[in-house]
Amino acid sequence: MPRIKQITDKTALPPERHAEFDALVEVLHGVRGPFSILMHSPGLAQKVMEGGAHVRLRSTLQRVELAATVGQYQYISAINTTFDVQPAAADADRLPV
Secondary structure, rough: OOOOOOOOOOOOOHHHHHHHHHHHHHOOOOOOHHHHOOOOOHHHHHHHHHHHHHHHHHHHOOHHHHHHHHHHHHHHHHHHHHHHOOOOOOOOOOOOO
């Protein structure tokens, strides 16, 4: 049993959030995986989907550059997790934009 109920059906949301659900279904052909959990935070699943679409479809980075950026972030994240490193400031774990 999942610790957080997955939202995979539009009827589990209030009517004012149906447009967000429909936008995810239109692009992803369903709401599943991490998106079914992200739906608990209004607007978050749609922002994550839009960010992913931007990186995949509109980014000017070459695949090698993108892979290096993601790889570097995963490496730093793994080190922080392994050694239980806590950020010095509330926003210290954010990548520079």
